[in-house]
Every structure is written in C-alpha cells, then in structure tokens.
Amino acid sequence: MSIAIQSLPQSALNVINAYINLKAAENKYIRCPYFRNPRSGRERWGLTAYSGKGSAQEIETELEIIEKLEGKNFSEMHENEIRDIMRKRKLGIECSGFVTRILDAWTREFYKKPIYSLIKFNSSGISWLFCKMRPYTHIDVPTLVHQKNAYEIKNVNDIMPGDIVRFNSIIDHAIIITKIEKDVNLNLIKAYYAHSVSEDNGEGVKEGQIDFASGKWCELPDTGHTIDEKGEPKFYRLFITEPLWQNK
Amino acid sequence: MAEQIVLRSFYFFMGAFFITVILSPTLILLLKKLKIVRRDDRDFSSLIRTRKNKLGTPVFGGIIIVGVITALTTLFNWHRETTFVPLGVLWLAALLGGADDLLNIFYTKERHPRTLGRILRFIKFHKNLRYRIFYAVTFPWQTYKRIFYLMGSHPGKGVQAHEKIIIQLVIGGIIAWWLSFKLDWTELWLPWLGNIDLGLFIIPVILFLVMFMANSVNITDGIDGLSAGTLIIAYGAFFAIALQQGSSDISLLIATIIGTLCGYLLFNIKPAKYQMGDVASLGMGILLTAIAFALDRPILLLIIGMIFIIEIMSVIIQTSWKVLFGKRLFKMAPIHHHLEIINKEESSIVMYAWTFAALFGVVGVWLSFQ
Numbered sequence: 001m002s003i004a005i006q007s008l009p010q011s012a013l014n015v016i017n018a019y020i021n022l023k024a025a026e027n028k029y030i031r032c033p034y035f036r037n038p039r040s041g042r043e044r045w046g047l048t049a050y051s052g053k054g055s056a057q058e059i060e061t062e063l064e065i066i067e068k069l070e071g072k073n074f075s076e077m078h079e080n081e082i083r084d085i086m087r088k089r090k091l092g093i094e095c096s097g098f099v100t101r102i103l104d105a106w107t108r109e110f111y112k113k114p115i116y117s118l119i120k121f122n123s124s125g126i127s128w129l130f131c132k133m134r135p136y137t138h139i140d141v142p143t144l145v146h147q148k149n150a151y152e153i154k155n156v157n158d159i160m161p162g163d164i165v166r167f168n169s170i171i172d173h174a175i176i177i178t179k180i181e182k183d184v185n186l187n188l189i190k191a192y193y194a195h196s197v198s199e200d201n202g203e204g205v206k207e208g209q210i211d212f213a214s215g216k217w218c219e220l221p222d223t224g225h226t227i228d229e230k231g232e233p234k235f236y237r238l239f240i241t242e243p244l245w246q247n248k
Numbered sequence: 249m250a251e252q253i254v255l256r257s258f259y260f261f262m263g264a265f266f267i268t269v270i271l272s273p274t275l276i277l278l279l280k281k282l283k284i285v286r287r288d289d290r291d292f293s294s295l296i297r298t299r300k301n302k303l304g305t306p307v308f309g310g311i312i313i314v315g316v317i318t319a320l321t322t323l324f325n326w327h328r329e330t331t332f333v334p335l336g337v338l339w340l341a342a343l344l345g346g347a348d349d350l351l352n353i354f355y356t357k358e359r360h361p362r363t364l365g366r367i368l369r370f371i372k373f374h375k376n377l378r379y380r381i382f383y384a385v386t387f388p389w390q391t392y393k394r395i396f397y398l399m400g401s402h403p404g405k406g407v408q409a410h411e412k413i414i415i416q417l418v419i420g421g422i423i424a425w426w427l428s429f430k431l432d433w434t435e436l437w438l439p440w441l442g443n444i445d446l447g448l449f450i451i452p453v454i455l456f457l458v459m460f461m462a463n464s465v466n467i468t469d470g471i472d473g474l475s476a477g478t479l480i481i482a483y484g485a486f487f488a489i490a491l492q493q494g495s496s497d498i499s500l501l502i503a504t505i506i507g508t509l510c511g512y513l514l515f516n517i518k519p520a521k522y523q524m525g526d527v528a529s530l531g532m533g534i535l536l537t538a539i540a541f542a543l544d545r546p547i548l549l550l551i552i553g554m555i556f557i558i559e560i561m562s563v564i565i566q567t568s569w570k571v572l573f574g575k576r577l578f579k580m581a582p583i584h585h586h587l588e589i590i591n592k593e594e595s596s597i598v599m600y601a602w603t604f605a606a607l608f609g610v611v612g613v614w615l616s617f618q
Contacts, residue, residue, distance in 0.1 A: 045398070045571050046570060046571070046574070047570055047574055047575060047576070048574035048575055051574065053574075058575075133572050133573055134572070134573060134574045136574065137574050
C-alpha cells in the first residue's frame with residue numbers, strides 16, 4: 001500500500017495533457033505523433049514545430065495550416081487519418097523535445113525562466129551561437145543528461161517526478177517521470193511516466209507506469225509495446241529540478 | 249511644353265480609365281465563367297477568418313491593365329527608344345505572372361524536389377545509364393532548386409520561386425541591355441550628389457532593382473485596393489518627375505498606367521469584384537523600375553516604393569526569423585496579413601498604406617529636385 005504520492009506540478013502536467021489532446025479542429029483532439037528531429041535539412045532549420053521540438057500550441061497552429069493545405073476537414077476525420085497527415089508533413093514531437101517542454105513549463109513556473117537559460121549546452125563557437133539562437137532545437141537527450149546538467153541516480157528509490165530515464169541501446173531515448181508512489185518504508189512501488197516514442201504501431205506521446213514490485217512496464221494506449229524494449233534504463237536527475245523538491 | 253504634356257496625358261489617362269471601366273464587367277463575368285477564381289486549397293491567407301469571403305473572387309484581373317497599357321501605348325505612344333522596352337518587359341512579366349496564376353488554379357500536381365542525396369544515389373546506382381547521365385548533367389540545376397526549397401520555397405503548383413527568379417533575371421537582363429548598350433547609360437543619379445558613373449556595375453544594380461521591385465509589388469497585391477492604390481501614388485510621383493524633366497513619352501505611358509489602375513481600382517475596392525493576380529502585379533513592379541531608370545531616378549524607388557519595400561522586407565525578415573530562431577516573427581507574412589490577424593480592419597490597413605505611400609511619394613519628388 002502506498003503512502004507517499006508525488007507528482008509533477010500542474011503546469012507540467014498540463015503540457016503532457018496538451019500533447020495528448022492536441023486540438024486539430026473544433027471538438028477534435030488527437031494524440032501528438034512522434035517526429036524525430038533530423039540532423040540536417042529543411043526541417044532542422046525551419047520552424048521549431050517541424051523539427052520535433054515544438055510546443056503543443058505551435059503544433060496546433062501548424063495543424064490549422066496543414067488542414068488548409070491538404071484541403072481537408074479535420075473535424076470530420078478519424079484521429080489516425082489526421083496523425084498520418086501529420087507524419088507525412090513531418091509534424092510531431094520527439095522524445096527530448098517532449099521532455100524539454102514539460103520541464104520548461106516547470107522552470108517557467110518556479111524559476112520564472114525558460115529551461116534553456118538554466119541548462120548548459122555542451123558546445124562552443126558557432127554551434128554555441130546556434131544553441132542560443134534556436135535553443136529548443138538543440139536540447140537533445142545527451143544535453144539533458146550531460147554531467148553539466150544532470151547526475152545519475154543509482155538507487156531507484158530516490159527517483160522523483162521530473163527525473164529522466166534514458167535508454168541508450170537501440171536508440172537514444174528519454175522518458176520523464178511524472179508521478180511516484182512509495183510505501184511506508186519509502187521504497188518505490190510505482191513510477192508513472194510520459195514520453196514521445198517511435199514505434200511501428202501507435203507511436204507518439206504516451207503515458208505509462210512501471211510497477212517496481214513486479215518489474216512490469218505498461219503503457220496507454222496499449223500498442224503491444226513497452227518502453228523496456230528500448231534497453232537498459234538509466235535514471236538521471238537534472239540539477240535544476242533538485243531545488244524544486246527541496247523547497248517542497 | 250509641360251502644359252502640352254499634361255493635356256495629352258489627360259487624354260491618355262481618361263482613355264485608359266474609361267476603357268478599363270467599360271471592359272471590366274465583361275472580364276469579371278468571363279473569369280467567373282472560366283472559373284479563374286480564388287480557391288482555398290492554395291491560398292494561405294484564407295486561414296484568416298475575415299478573408300474566407302474572398303474565396304470565389306476572380307483573379308487574373310490584371311490582364312485588363314496589361315491589355316489597356318499595351319493597346320494605347322502601341323497605337324498612340326510607340327517610340328522605339330523610350331516605350332518599346334518598358335512595354336516589352338511588361339509583356340514578359342505578364343507571361344510569367346499569367347502562367348503562375350493559371351497553373352496555380354488549373355495544375356493540380358505539386359512538384360516536390362528530390363533530395364540531393366537521392367539524386368547522387370541515382371547518379372551512382374541507377375540501372376539505366378541514360379538516367380545516370382541525365383541526373384549528373386542536371387545536378388547543378390537540382391542543387392539550385394534544392395537551395396530555394398531549403399530556404400522555405402513551397403513546392404506549389406504554379407511557377408516556383410527558383411523558376412521565377414530565372415525569368416526575372418532574364419527580364420532584368422533585357423532592361424540592363426537596353427539601358428547600358430542601347431542607350432549607353434551607365435550612371436546612377438543620387439540626390440545632392442548628382443550622377444555617378446558606375447560603368448558596367450550598373451548592370452547588377454538594374455538586375456537587383458528589377459527583381460526586388462517586381463517581387464515587392466507582387467507581394468503587396470494581397471488585400472483589396474492595397475497594391476492598386478499604392479501603385480497609383482508611386483506612378484503619380486514618377487509622373488511629376490517626368491513632367492519636371494519634360495519627358496513626354498514616359499509621361500504619357502505613366503498617365504496610361506495610372507488611368508487603367510484607377511479604372512481597375514473602382515472594381516478592386518473592398519469588396520473586390522476581381523483581383524489583379526501575378527499577371528499584372530509582377531509587370532507593374534518591373535514597369536515601375538524601368539520607368540525609374542528611364543527617368544534617371546532609380547534610387548528614388550527606395551523612397552517612392554517604400555510601402556512595397558516594407559512588404560517584401562516583412563517576408564524576408566519572417567523567412568530569416570524562421571531559419572535563425574525557429575519561430576515566426578509575424579503571425580503571417582507579408583505584414584498586411586499580420587495586421588489583419590491582429591484584428592486591424594482591412595480598409596484601415598489600405599488607408600494607412602495609401603497615406604504613407606503619398607507621404608513617401610512627395611518626399612521622393614522633392615528629392616528628385618535636389
């Protein structure tokens with residue numbers, strides 16, 4: 001039986017909700033699909049929304065334009081059809097972009113600053129300049145978990161909401177812990193998470209949970225995949241999130 | 249002399265005005281019948297709530313402007329050394345703009361460029377040798393095309409940005425040839441400083457101004473009455489300069505342009521009965537530049553055409569902003585659409601533009617006297 005439940009602040013949870021319920025049209029809400037930030041090309045140097053790093057509002061704005069470009073009426077279309085169009089148009093969110101936007105809402109609430117002004121970019125020269133000009137595009141998983149910005153948590157019982165789980169085997173992937181449940185001995189029972197994931201089926205923004213008692217991972221929507229397929233997880237805490245829990 | 253020019257200009261103005269007014273209703277009916285109308289599937293601006301009622305409005309209306317200017321100038325103001333080339337480039341621009349207008353409406357296929365990596369793979373591995381040679385030979389063209397695409401050019405149905413630039417360069421080249429080689433004219437006039445001989449460096453200046461102004465006027469043609477009104481004011485300013493210089497042929501040409509634009513504007517004031525389209529907007533910009541060069545006052549385009557320059561700069565800044573910062577600076581470019589989105593009345597935007605165009609026009613004429 002759990003006695004301690006902690007979760008991300010409401011502002012951060014609202015961001016997750018905004019990606020899960022993207023407004024495509026009046027009374028039509030869809031789950032944001034996955035789009036991986038390309039290393040080069042038009043998308044990399046275009047709008048943030050088209051580089052897999054856009055905010056939910058930016059993606060919604062682009063959706064409105066895409067609806068016009070495609071000559072479609074999204075309010076009469078099935079969610080999967082709209083998501084297919086978004087994928088074709090390369091509109092979506094990638095894992096680190098999703099995590100960044102959630103943490104960004106948190107830092108804006110507590111520090112009154114965006115995340116990119118609080119974390120350190122591991123770059124110099126011209127690439128440092130690009131990082132400053134297009135900060136969201138340049139925050140990726142290695143940046144978030146870099147030793148300048150985060151440290152590894154060895155004991156899973158220390159995990160808190162806002163911590164990042166990194167899978168660096170098949171593909172570099174990050175998820176964010178949104179809520180935890182602990183028992184009387186302060187042992188972790190369950191951790192809830194959210195992420196934007198690339199899959200052959202049902203990819204996009206998803207929520208899931210890890211049951212530490214049974215070691216099982218499950219996700220919603222259930223697409224027959226779980227995140228543990230990605231490899232061995234490593235847990236990280238950003239330095240910027242630590243004071244937020246100490247203040248609580 | 250000036251009185252005679254004014255009197256003859258009056259006849260040209262009235263002639264152009266009445267021909268345009270008389271022919272416009274028939275043209276509007278014809279355009280509607282041929283379904284050459286504004287459609288929502290390619291019109292980004294119809295995302296703006298207040299612009300939805302513009303769908304179905306005939307476009308291509310500028311053909312009447314081109315037609316009236318051509319007819320009157322060919323019949324009554326044809327001079328090989330002065331009006332021949334401006335008229336010729338107007339027609340070239342009309343062909344380019346007209347093709348763009350019609351392709352946008354009737355051509356249904358989008359032309360997406362291939363990535364350079366893919367083309368390189370074709371060159372290396374395509375099973376057909378002829379295709380390999382074809383891709384190798386056309387690789388520089390594909391690279392050129394791809395650069396435009398990376399800069400944000402949308403692979404639309406009409407004439408694409410990289411193609412337009414080539415054709416505009418050709419038109420600019422014709423004007424440059426006319427001025428530099430036929431008229432032996434290589435000087436650039438500057439207020440207070442007088443003429444500065446640029447030699448052959450005048451050619452890139454001509455090319456730049458032709459392309460810049462053509463696209464500026466083209467972009468300004470976005471809301472009812474905006475481009476026609478500001479063009480009338482800009483041409484009006486150059487008419488004053490032509491009168492001051494006693495240039496009869498150019499004065500008559502400008503009077504014809506203003507006359508037909510006034511006639512067109514009667515039907516283009518909100519709610520527009522028809523719209524100019526690229527068929528005339530590109531040509532109007534190029535013609536304005538040709539006239540500015542013919543009057544030895546190209547530098548004044550930057551003052552007299554300030555509204556057009558503000559419009560194109562808003563597009564350039566918006567594109568740069570997207571590349572540099574990954575977001576939009578304006579809600580939509582050009583700036584008149586941004587103003588519409590932030591709930592400025594369409595008619596107010598046009599009125600402000602006309603007022604400032606008049607102000608800049610007067611300043612331009614004043615500078616011309618310096």
